Each structure stands twice: as C-alpha cells, then as structure tokens.
Amino acid sequence: LGLCxxxxxxxxxxxxxxLVLLPMCRVLLAFLRGSQKVASRKxxxxxxxxxxxxxxxxxxxxxxxxxxxxxxxxxxxxFSENYSEEFLALNAANYRGEDxxxxxxxxxxxxxxxxxxxxxxxxxxxSTYAIRVSNYDIFWYTHNxxxxxxxxxxxxxxxxxxxxxxxxxEHPPGCFNxxxxxxxxxxxxxxxxxxxxxxxxxxxxxxxxxxxxFVQNSFMRICSxxxxxxxxxxETWFWISGPLCxxxxxxxxxxxxxxxxxxxxxxxxHPSNVLEVRMVKDNFKARPGQYVILHCPRVSALESHPFTLxxxxxxxxxxxxxxLKVIGDWTERFRDLLLLHANQDTxxxxxxxxxxxxxxxxxxxxxxxxxxxxxxxxxxxxxGGIGVTPFASVLNTLLDGWKCYKLRRLYFIWVxxxxxxxxxxxxxxxxxxNKLWQENRPDYINIQLYLSQTDGIQKIIxxxxxxxxxxxxxxxxxxxxxxxxxxxCNRRKTIGVFCCGPNKISKTLHKLSNSSNSxxxxxxxxxxSFS
Numbered sequence: 001l002g003l004c005x006x007x008x009x010x011x012x013x014x015x016x017x018x019l020v021l022l023p024m025c026r027v028l029l030a031f032l033r034g035s036q037k038v039a040s041r042k043x044x045x046x047x048x049x050x051x052x053x054x055x056x057x058x059x060x061x062x063x064x065x066x067x068x069x070x071x072x073x074x075x076x077x078x079f080s081e082n083y084s085e086e087f088l089a090l091n092a093a094n095y096r097g098e099d100x101x102x103x104x105x106x107x108x109x110x111x112x113x114x115x116x117x118x119x120x121x122x123x124x125x126x127s128t129y130a131i132r133v134s135n136y137d138i139f140w141y142t143h144n145x146x147x148x149x150x151x152x153x154x155x156x157x158x159x160x161x162x163x164x165x166x167x168x169x170e171h172p173p174g175c176f177n178x179x180x181x182x183x184x185x186x187x188x189x190x191x192x193x194x195x196x197x198x199x200x201x202x203x204x205x206x207x208x209x210x211x212x213x214f215v216q217n218s219f220m221r222i223c224s225x226x227x228x229x230x231x232x233x234x235e236t237w238f239w240i241s242g243p244l245c246x247x248x249x250x251x252x253x254x255x256x257x258x259x260x261x262x263x264x265x266x267x268x269x270h271p272s273n274v275l276e277v278r279m280v281k282d283n284f285k286a287r288p289g290q291y292v293i294l295h296c297p298r299v300s301a302l303e304s305h306p307f308t309l310x311x312x313x314x315x316x317x318x319x320x321x322x323x324l325k326v327i328g329d330w331t332e333r334f335r336d337l338l339l340l341h342a343n344q345d346t347x348x349x350x351x352x353x354x355x356x357x358x359x360x361x362x363x364x365x366x367x368x369x370x371x372x373x374x375x376x377x378x379x380x381x382x383x384g385g386i387g388v389t390p391f392a393s394v395l396n397t398l399l400d401g402w403k404c405y406k407l408r409r410l411y412f413i414w415v416x417x418x419x420x421x422x423x424x425x426x427x428x429x430x431x432x433x434n435k436l437w438q439e440n441r442p443d444y445i446n447i448q449l450y451l452s453q454t455d456g457i458q459k460i461i462x463x464x465x466x467x468x469x470x471x472x473x474x475x476x477x478x479x480x481x482x483x484x485x486x487x488x489c490n491r492r493k494t495i496g497v498f499c500c501g502p503n504k505i506s507k508t509l510h511k512l513s514n515s516s517n518s519x520x521x522x523x524x525x526x527x528x529s530f531s
Contacts, residue, residue: 002074009068013061014239017153020057021243023050027250030290030367041372041524048369048526062124069117076100076110112156119149136328140303150244157234167228175223258295258363265319267338267357274386275335278311278321281362286312286320288397289370289390293363294322299333309365310392314400325386369498369526370394374405376496380486380523382413382509384501388425391500399432402444409443411486413477415450415501429468447471483512487521497525 295304513525
C-alpha cells in the first residue's frame with residue numbers, strides 16, 4: 001500500500017510542479033491577452049485567475065507532499081522489517097532490522113526529500129496572508145527558494161529506489177521455479193526430480209499425480225530464469241523541464257529588457273502617505289490598466305514590487321507614472337531615498353540633476369483585468385482607498401481622447417476613509433468631468449464618491465472641486481440598489497464590473513454580479529490581482 005500511495009502521489013506532484021510555474025510567466029500571459037491571440041473575452045478573463053491557479057497548485061503540492069512523505073516513511077519501515085535475501089535487487093535496506101533513519105539521511109532520495117520538505121514548509125508558511133502583510137521580505141526571499149526545490153527534485157528522482165521487472169517473458173508472474181521449490185522442502189513426485197527443461201508451457205500428463213501447489217488451470221508455466229529488476233527512468237524530467245526552461249527564458253528576457261534604469265522626471269508627495277513617481281524610458285509602451293514591477297537596488301538587492309500604472313505613455317508624451325501607498329519597509333525606504341533632499345511636497349528636477357535620484361529599474365508592463373474596461377460598452381469601476389490607482393490610467397486615457405474606444409458609459413464608484421485620500425485624485429476627476437461637459441457628453445461618466453468619515457469635509461467643498469460637490473456622499477454605497485439602477489438604465493446589455501479594493505467589497509460585488517435581474521442585464525465581474 002505504501003508503494004502504491006507514494007507512486008500515485010508522485011504523479012500528482014509531477015503534474016502540479018509542472019503547472020505551478022506557468023501562471024508566473026507574466027510576459028506570456030500579457031502577450032496572450034494583449035495580442036488578441038485569445039479572441040474570447042471569457043477565455044481572456046480566465047487568464048486573470050493566474051494567481052488563484054498558482055495558489056491552488058501550491059496547496060495541492062503541499063497536501064500530496066504530506067501523503068508522499070507518509071507513504072515513504074511506511075516504505076522505509078517495511079524495507080527494514082521485511083528484508084529478504086531472495087530479492088536483493090528490490091531491497092532498499094542492506095539487512096533486516098536496519099534503522100529506517102539511515103534510509104532517510106544517508107541516501108540521495110532520502111536526504112533530498114528531507115531538504116525539500118523543509119524548503120516547502122518555509123515557502124508554505126511564509127506565503128500566508130499574515131506573513132505577507134506583516135513582513136513581505138520574508139515571503140519574497142523564501143519564495144525564491146523554488147529554484148533550490150526544483151534542483152533537489154531532479155536529484156531526488158535519480159536515486160532509483162523504485163524498480164520494475166525487465167524479464168516478464170522469461171519469468172512471468174506466478175510461474176513455477178522447480179529449483180526454488182525443492183529448496184523450500186516441498187514434497188515433489190519422483191517424476192519431478194528429473195532435470196526440468198528451460199522453458200515449457202505444455203500441460204502436465206493427465207495420469208501424472210501433481211501436488212496442488214503446482215496446479216493452475218490444468219497447466220503450469222515454468223520460469224526459465226530468475227527475475228531481473230531495473231530502476232524506473234525518472235519521469236519528473238519530462239514534466240518540469242519544459243515549464244522550467246520556459247520560465248528561465250522569460251526571466252532572462254525580462255532581465256535584458258529591464259537592465260537599463262529609467263529617468264525619474266518628478267517625485268510628488270501627496271496627502272495620506274501617497275507618493276507619485278513620474279519617469280521616462282526609451283521605447284516603453286503600455287496600455288491602460290497594466291502594471292509594472294519596480295526594482296531599486298539601493299532599497300533591496302533582490303526585492304521588487306508591482307505597481308499599477310496611473311499614467312501611460314502616448315503618442316504625444318513619453319512620460320509614465322505610478323502612485324504608491326507608503327506602507328511597509330520597502331516603500332518607506334524608497335520614499336526616504338527619493339525625498340531625501342526634498343523639503344517640498346513637489347519636486348521637479350532639471351535633467352542635469354537627475355543623478356541625485358537612486359537608480360530605478362522597471363520591468364513590464366504586464367497585463368491585468370482592467371485592460372478590458374475600455375472594451376465594454378458599459379463599465380462599472382469600483383475602487384476602495386488606494387485601489388483607485390488602476391483606474392487612474394484609464395481616466396487619463398479617456399482625458400486624452402475617448403471616441404476611439406468601445407466604452408460609451410462609465411460608472412465610477414470610489415469609497416475612501418477620509419477626505420485627504422480623496423484630494424490627490426480630485427484634480428483628474430474634475431478635468432475629465434469638465435472635458436466631457438465641453439464635448440456635450442455629461443452622461444459619459446457617472447461619478448459617486450463615498451466618505452466614511454466626515455472630518456474635514458468642508459475643506460473639499462469649494463470652487464476648485466465644485467463639479468464634484470454633488471457627487472460627494474457620506475457613508476457606504478447601497479450596492480444592491482446601485483446594481484438595480486445600473487441594470488435598469490442598461491437593459492439587455494453586458495456590463496463589465498471592475499473592482500480593486502478590500503475583500504469585503506470584492507465579495508459583495510462578485511455575488512451581485514452573479515445574481516440575476518429582471519432587466520436582462522448581465523454583469524461580468526473582474527478583480528485586480530497581482531501575480
């Protein structure tokens with residue numbers, strides 16, 4: 001039973017170790033999404049589940065690794081207690097009663113297996129939500145142990161513990177070996193004491209009395225030679241070599257693509273610990289909703305983080321930018337480096353002083369669900385707090401020109417805690433609102449801003465943000481009424497729902513999107529999820 005369970009769990013592990021790397025091939029996913037190689041929108045939405053798929057494969061690897069280890073512990077005990085000199089080729093133990101711990105710590109499969117269990121334990125525990133939120137560095141560094149895991153996995157399967165019989169024709173299962181039978185003191189008729197031919201399948205003569213142990217369906221196959229065994233060829237190489245090579249090639253391509261630092265043109269410090277970084281890079285192109293990965297060697301030699309683009313380069317300007325919330329060790333050190341010599345909220349340095357900024361490398365861009373927001377006729381965009389950043393690039397794109405896109409109506413809902421979180425984004429909303437009014441399309445965008453705290457609200461109500469005063473609400477949205485109103489105004493249409501915010505809001509929107517309504521309106525749910 002132990003051998004069967006170990007073999008079965010090993011097959012499941014091979015499959016999942018193969019699949020777990022594919023969702024991490026970000027360039028491949030961005031290519032499939034952006035190049036329209038995948039024509040179906042529903043299929044493209046499945047690409048957005050890459051992180052969920054990766055986590056599912058990881059959990060499956062952990063579960064079946066436990067089964068695999070438990071089965072091999074039983075196997076090690078059985079090899080020790082059931083040692084037999086008749087099958088020396090099949091025995092992993094050297095003698096009866098050998099300490100099973102020797103099999104675990106003195107053999108290549110055993111030692112590599114123990115180290116892989118430790119590596120997998122570190123990766124699994126450091127991937128929990130609590131660790132990722134409290135100390136992202138631990139998650140980052142332990143997750144990069146996957147390369148050690150795969151190298152050990154290739155060594156693990158080369159031990160050749162499990163074997164198969166190579167001479168089934170000469171020694172079929174259940175065949176009669178007369179020499180062995182005589183050695184086992186079994187009573188044999190005198191007729192059987194004569195030398196046996198090497199091989200025969202002829203039935204015994206009817207008048208010859210044959211003992212019961214030698215009778216099987218009126219004839220007996222006789223072995224012509226002793227059984228021979230050989231180690232299984234390691235199948236793991238077939239499973240993981242392709243995805244591993246694909247991932248390594250992509251990492252090399254990303255390294256070459258991002259080895260030149262960007263030029264930081266401005267750093268702007270916004271209220272509520274929000275930092276805006278604007279930069280330029282040669283031949284950099286991106287679509288609204290995509291994200292990039294920032295790497296600053298002076299902050300961390302290996303660590304990097306994804307940030308959604310809030311400003312994309314266009315035909316007329318090459319500048320692109322990100323907004324990042326200063327929360328955690330990495331963003332705090334990054335902010336201190338950028339604003340080390342700045343005493344003002346806004347700093348724009350001339351080109352000859354750009355050397356004062358630390359070197360910053362940009363990897364990307366990569367695809368995200370919000371690329372689809374402009375491909376619906378009607379879209380509902382919901383943001384919570386700093387989750388508004390994915391929509392900033394979409395609104396900036398609409399500010400440059402909206403007529404070339406399929407989108408004809410946009411519902412924008414932003415829920416934030418205090419008024420200061422709202423201020424840095426208010427200018428963009430006002431500019432877009434005024435532009436659409438000038439073009440006689442005030443119904444193009446429906447803006448609703450919700451504040452859960454009323455402190456300081458009088459500061460935002462003024463002439464500068466007059467266009468947003470009537471859209472500023474206190475409290476939280478009544479999501480069911482909101483969906484019913486949107487469905488009533490857009491009968492028999494497909495509406496894209498895009499959310500970037502707390503899980504509570506996300507789950508509510510997902511549930512409402514999947515529920516039916518009496519207006520024939522269909523909601524398709526999309527959620528931001530960095531891979």
